[in-house]
Amino acid sequence: MQSLALQESTGKEKKTMAEHRFWNTQPVPKHDENITDMGPIEPSIPVDQVSKELTALPKEFEWCELDMTIEKDAKELYDLLTLNYVEDDEAQFRFDYSVNFLKWALQPPNWRKDWLVGVRVASNKKLVAFISAIPVQLRTFDKSTLMTEINFLNVHKKLRSKRLAPVMIREITRRSHIHGIFQAVYTAGAVLPKPVSTCQYFHRSLNPKKLVECGFSRIPQSWTLARMIKHFKVPEKTSIPGFREMQQKDVPEVLVLVNKYLERFDFAPQFETNADVEHWILPHKDVVWSYVVEDPTTKKITDMVSFYSLPSSVIGNPKHKTLNAAYLFYYGTDIISKGTEDKHEDGTPKLLSKRLNELVGDALVMAKRLGFDVMNGLQLMDNGLVLQQQKFGAGDGHLNYYLYNWRCPDVDDKKVGLVML
Numbered sequence: 001m002q003s004l005a006l007q008e009s010t011g012k013e014k015k016t017m018a019e020h021r022f023w024n025t026q027p028v029p030k031h032d033e034n035i036t037d038m039g040p041i042e043p044s045i046p047v048d049q050v051s052k053e054l055t056a057l058p059k060e061f062e063w064c065e066l067d068m069t070i071e072k073d074a075k076e077l078y079d080l081l082t083l084n085y086v087e088d089d090e091a092q093f094r095f096d097y098s099v100n101f102l103k104w105a106l107q108p109p110n111w112r113k114d115w116l117v118g119v120r121v122a123s124n125k126k127l128v129a130f131i132s133a134i135p136v137q138l139r140t141f142d143k144s145t146l147m148t149e150i151n152f153l154n155v156h157k158k159l160r161s162k163r164l165a166p167v168m169i170r171e172i173t174r175r176s177h178i179h180g181i182f183q184a185v186y187t188a189g190a191v192l193p194k195p196v197s198t199c200q201y202f203h204r205s206l207n208p209k210k211l212v213e214c215g216f217s218r219i220p221q222s223w224t225l226a227r228m229i230k231h232f233k234v235p236e237k238t239s240i241p242g243f244r245e246m247q248q249k250d251v252p253e254v255l256v257l258v259n260k261y262l263e264r265f266d267f268a269p270q271f272e273t274n275a276d277v278e279h280w281i282l283p284h285k286d287v288v289w290s291y292v293v294e295d296p297t298t299k300k301i302t303d304m305v306s307f308y309s310l311p312s313s314v315i316g317n318p319k320h321k322t323l324n325a326a327y328l329f330y331y332g333t334d335i336i337s338k339g340t341e342d343k344h345e346d347g348t349p350k351l352l353s354k355r356l357n358e359l360v361g362d363a364l365v366m367a368k369r370l371g372f373d374v375m376n377g378l379q380l381m382d383n384g385l386v387l388q389q390q391k392f393g394a395g396d397g398h399l400n401y402y403l404y405n406w407r408c409p410d411v412d413d414k415k416v417g418l419v420m421l
């Protein structure tokens with residue numbers, strides 16, 4: 001299957017360190033470094049010594065901040081990204097984050113307007129580049145650090161390869177330092193020095209006919225489309241008793257459930273307050289969908305599963321304009337408290353595997369009902385326990401996870417618990 005391999009697949013040749021004119025100068029590990037300890041690469045500087053000067057831009061451009069509470073700003077960012085953001089290697093698909101999605105992604109608790117940084121053409125004020133930061137409390141192994149999560153780096157297609165990206169990165173670094181944050185986390189399809197983990201994309205077809213017509217999937221050899229449709233059919237109804245949409249009243253229980261679940265991983269965010277869960281997990285219309293299992297007897301919330309909507313524009317297809325993709329997001333189950341020691345011969349924990357398959361199976365039922373064409377997921381968290389059984393197929397994309405100014409041993413993909421948008 002095709003996939004939106006963020007910008008490049010990891011199979012591409014990587015540059016040598018000397019060829020990384022910019023990354024060579026930054027506090028990140030070298031490609032060949034084997035890291036066994038954890039901590040900052042360079043020391044923090046006193047906040048009052050951080051430069052107050054904007055990073056220098058070529059004179060035809062100027063810095064701006066985007067205020068996502070203002071419709072005009074949100075729409076301008078949408079317009080930049082929808083035409084210029086991440087495409088797959090063959091330029092068949094391009095991410096098409098909706099305005100509401102961008103508002104959600106960029107305004108979590110403690111968001112800052114000065115971390116939503118744009119570049120405009122000085123003469124006509126056209127928005128031509130963007131980079132964002134939001135705060136995240138990230139645990140790597142046993143250390144938890146307040147970092148910035150960097151995303152949505154984009155330079156207009158006409159301004160590529162002019163070394164604007166390093167300027168954007170320097171400026172967002174300065175703006176992070178100003179607020180006393182000296183570490184960051186980011187993901188990219190591009191191979192940069194040096195991934196802390198790499199996760200493969202997987203895709204679960206929900207609308208095989210459309211995926212084939214879009215060139216996203218192919219009919220397997222010796223199969224017919226009819227056979228493919230039958231193969232990917234999902235049940236009409238969910239299977240778990242007590243499975244229902246998450247509501248406001250569930251927030252405190254979901255906070256405990258999801259944090260407990262994330263303890264299983266070596267690279268995971270910590271949801272600190274109810275407000276975090278209310279923002280990231282409680283359903284937001286047309287953006288994120290979340291379901292809980294309420295035990296019919298005890299009324300306790302025992303499980304949670306969520307996915308978000310990230311459509312892609314289908315480029316130059318006569319029949320379809322948009323591919324409606326859902327992405328598997330956070331989940332959690334209290335089954336882990338009942339033990340994960342009882343294992344199948346291949347080592348998969350029986351109870352956990354069974355429960356996650358039920359949960360993701362029910363999420364697929366909901367996604368199909370909502371009109372999604374495909375459910376995408378990464379080989380991270382415990383997704384490996386469900387991908388095969390739920391008929392996900394391996395894609396050709398990979399996503400690399402990176403840390404800035406934080407030495408950290410490599411993290412196995414199954415130990416990654418951070419899902420970035």
Ligand SMILES: CCCCCCCCCCCCCC(=O)SCCNC(=O)CCNC(=O)[C@H](O)C(C)(C)COP(=O)(O)OP(=O)(O)OC[C@H]1O[C@@H](n2cnc3c(N)ncnc32)[C@H](O)[C@@H]1OP(=O)(O)O
Pocket residue numbers: 006007015019020021022023024084085086087148150151152153154155156159160161162163164165166169172173176177181182183184185186187188189190192404405
């Ligand atoms: C403490 C706080 C720290 C905060 C900062 C933490 C770091 C955050 C880092 C950012 C995390 C972003 C996370 C996301 O949003 S990942 C999504 C990135 N966006 C896209 O893929 C959208 C489509 N592409 C574009 O808009 C442009 O091609 C971009 C903007 C990506 C590069 O523009 P352009 O193509 O016109 O190139 P240039 O001439 O200006 O610059 C060339 C230099 O840029 C290095 N490059 C290329 N791609 C990336 C990339 N994805 N991350 C980091 N660096 C990248 C490249 O290796 C080279 O450096 P070096 O190899 O010579 O050394």
